[in-house]
Structures are given as C-alpha cells and as structure tokens.
Amino acid sequence: MRGWPWIVGGGALAYALARRSSRRGAVFAGALPGRWVWPVPRWNDRAPAISDGFDSPRAGYPRHGGVDIMYPRASSDPFKAGTPNASKVFVMPDGISALAAADGVVRSAAVTPQGHAVVIDHVRGELATFYTHMERLSVKPGDTVRAGQPIGTIGASPLDKEHLKHLHFEIWLGGPSGRIDPAPIMRGWETVPSTTMVARNGGFLYRPVGAANEPYPEWVRALRGKAGVYVIRDTTSREIVYVGSSTTQLYDTLTRHFQTWRRWKGFWRGQYGEGHDPGLTYPRHRVEVAVRVTSPNQALDEEMRLIRKLKPRDNLTGVPALEEAPF
Numbered sequence: 001m002r003g004w005p006w007i008v009g010g011g012a013l014a015y016a017l018a019r020r021s022s023r024r025g026a027v028f029a030g031a032l033p034g035r036w037v038w039p040v041p042r043w044n045d046r047a048p049a050i051s052d053g054f055d056s057p058r059a060g061y062p063r064h065g066g067v068d069i070m071y072p073r074a075s076s077d078p079f080k081a082g083t084p085n086a087s088k089v090f091v092m093p094d095g096i097s098a099l100a101a102a103d104g105v106v107r108s109a110a111v112t113p114q115g116h117a118v119v120i121d122h123v124r125g126e127l128a129t130f131y132t133h134m135e136r137l138s139v140k141p142g143d144t145v146r147a148g149q150p151i152g153t154i155g156a157s158p159l160d161k162e163h164l165k166h167l168h169f170e171i172w173l174g175g176p177s178g179r180i181d182p183a184p185i186m187r188g189w190e191t192v193p194s195t196t197m198v199a200r201n202g203g204f205l206y207r208p209v210g211a212a213n214e215p216y217p218e219w220v221r222a223l224r225g226k227a228g229v230y231v232i233r234d235t236t237s238r239e240i241v242y243v244g245s246s247t248t249q250l251y252d253t254l255t256r257h258f259q260t261w262r263r264w265k266g267f268w269r270g271q272y273g274e275g276h277d278p279g280l281t282y283p284r285h286r287v288e289v290a291v292r293v294t295s296p297n298q299a300l301d302e303e304m305r306l307i308r309k310l311k312p313r314d315n316l317t318g319v320p321a322l323e324e325a326p327f
Contacts (some may be wrong), residue, residue: 005142013017032102032127035147036189039101039131039169042156043093044074047071047191049198051166051202054181055252065179066130066170067186070188084156084163092165095139095205098190101129101169104144114157114168120145130170133157138219148192150207193238198279206288209258214284216255219291228293229302230254230309240312242280245303247296254291258284280314 024062038049052068070090073079085093104120111117117132135155139145156163159245182207209220224300228250232242247252258281294302307315 011268032122032185034102034122036102036185037099037148038069038186038189039099039129039147040167041097041099042073042191043096044191046074049090050183050186051087053183061254063177066168067182069167069169082162084165087164090166092154094165096154097205098131098134098144098152098154098167100147100149100151101189102147104129104145106141106145109137109139109141109143109151113154114159116152119157119172120151126174128172128175130168130172130176132168133160133166136277138205138217140218150205151207160316177204206231206290208235208288209284211285212258212283219266220251220255220289223254223291223293226250226293227296227299228291229299229306230292231290231306231312232257232282232287233290235286240310241282241287242314243303243306243310245299247299250291252292254289257281 027228038048042048047092048069049071049072050067052064054064054067070087070092073086073091077086077091079091079093081088085091098118100120101216102120104122105124107119109116109118112132114132114139116134117130118134118137120129122272123282124129131151133155134152137152139151145151154165154167156165157168162305168183170176170179171178171185172178201282207217207219210217215221225248229243229245229251230253231240232244233240242257244253244257292302
C-alpha cells in the first residue's frame with residue numbers, strides 16, 4: 001500500500017479494494033483526504049447535479065469513463081431543450097467556471113479533440129482528477145491550485161453533435177486506467193458559490209491573479225495593448241472593491257493595483273490616467289479579477305455603467321451622486 005499514507009481507520013479497506021481492482025468501473029465508497037468540493041459551483045443558489053453517470057452506455061460512443069455535471073432544470077429557466085444550454089432535464093448557462101475539486105498541482109492543461117482539458121495531481125502518481133469540455137482555461141501546467149479555484153470555463157465537446165454544455169469529470173487512482181465512479185464519493189462534497197458575475201451582453205469570470213512575485217497568468221499578460229474594463233473583488237467577502245478601464249493599456253492599468261512598491265515612489269505620476277486613480281493597491285492573493293475586452297470607444301462608458309451598477313467600495317469619492325443605472 002505504498003503511497004497511501006492516509007489509509008487509517010475505517011477507510012483502509014475501501015482504499016485497498018480500489019487500488020487492487022483494475023477492472024473499469026470499480027466503485028470507491030471511502031472519503032478522500034483533504035477538502036473536496038463539487039467541480040461546478042452553485043448557480044442562482046442551485047446546486048449542480050450529475051446529468052450522466054459513470055459507465056453509462058451511449059449510442060455511438062465508448063462507455064462513460066466519468067460523470068457529466070449540469071444543473072437540474074427549473075420552471076423559470078429560459079433555456080430551450082435542444083440548445084447548447086439545455087436538455088429536457090438539465091441546463092448549463094454560459095460562462096460557468098469549472099473548479100478544482102481539491103488542492104493540487106496542474107499536471108496538464110491543453111486543447112484536446114473533446115475541448116480544453118485539465119488533469120490535477122492531488123497525490124502525484126496516486127490520485128488525480130480530470131476535467132474536460134471546457135471552452136477556455138485559466139490555469140497552466142505546474143500551477144498550484146486550491147479547492148474551489150476556477151480552472152476554466154465550461155463549454156461543450158466539439159465531438160458532441162448536440163454541442164450541449166456540461167463538465168465531464170473523472171477521478172483517477174494512479175492514472176486514466178484507474179478511473180473510478182466519482183458519484184458515491186461526491187455525495188459528501190460541499191458546493192461553493194458561483195464565481196461568475198452576470199452583466200450586460202454576457203458574464204464576467206472572476207479569476208485569481210496569483211501571489212506576489214509570481215508571473216501573472218497568461219490571460220492577464222494577453223491584455224497588453226488592449227482596451228476594456230476590469231472589476232476587482234475581495235475573495236473572502238466577495239465585495240467589489242474597484243472598477244477601472246483603459247483605452248489602450250489594459251494590462252498596465254490593471255496590474256498597477258498590485259504593485260505596492262511602485263505606489264510609494266510616485267511611479268504613477270503622469271501615467272495611465274493618474275487622475276482617475278484612487279491610489280489604492282491590493283494584495284494579489286486576496287483579490288480576484290474579471291475583465292471584459294472592448295473597443296477603445298466603449299471602455300469608459302462600460303466603466304461608468306459598472307460603477308453605477310456595482311457601487312465598488314474604493315472608486316473615486318467626492319464625485320456627484322450617481323443615478324441608478326437603467327437595467
């Protein structure tokens with residue numbers, strides 16, 4: 001049983017059986033070590049559910065090696081069955097994040113024939129999780145992730161003729177040949193709130209920007225030379241702390257908020273709209289950011305709209321009272 005140091009007490013037999021069984025579809029009923037969450041967040045206070053189970057037969061496809069996750073349909077849902085957002089029984093809105101099920105290290109994050117996919121090692125060589133059918137990623141190989149951290153945006157498999165949005169999720173004991181049924185284990189996992197903020201013309205996806213002294217994520221670096229708006233949110237309280245925009249330097253304007261050492265040297269004088277800067281910076285590990293790329297002409301209008309709507313804590317004070325936005 002080398003490599004399974006947490007096998008103690010009542011869970012030992014379940015682990016031993018799962019590790020010794022090489023037949024596909026072995027069911028594991030024990031509790032995994034550490035904190036585990038559903039890899040799809042709550043949406044409008046609705047918990048996710050398994051829409052297609054492990055090892056289910058599907059016409060024209062191999063038997064299912066994991067579980068599919070969506071939201072149970074409610075009578076108020078606007079999504080029509082047969083569209084990318086809904087079947088008769090389940091729905092998946094646009095812009096929902098896939099979440100790391102537990103703490104770990106990203107082993108792979110790449111485009112596959114079934115969409116963007118991620119493998120996270122929780123105990124290297126012994127326990128991993130697999131996520132696919134994502135339309136974009138927010139992590140890269142080697143990243144350390146925490147339970148509940150967004151790793152990408154849920155999409156659909158390009159090979160699925162219905163193109164139905166959902167997350168495909170697997171648990172591996174050792175590797176893909178050691179796939180087990182996640183459903184019995186997931187019954188005891190918690191669900192976490194959605195990290196997606198719905199706004200006009202689509203959703204905002206809040207993502208971490210890493211810790212101090214770490215390189216910024218690729219999605220942040222890709223903002224160089226672009227125009228758009230950004231929203232900074234406290235990860236603990238979920239309070240919106242700042243809304244900003246830039247017509248040409250979105251990367252520089254955003255990342256100034258995380259460079260405290262430059263703030264005290266007056267680095268920002270004459271740069272990146274200093275007069276519209278509250279002089280505040282934020283610890284990178286305590287906030288998350290949502291970004292929308294726009295045309296230069298739209299950036300300021302979108303910033304003003306979001307300030308009216310979200311009433312961020314730290315934006316400029318002493319300005320005339322803002323009227324409620326007509327949404």
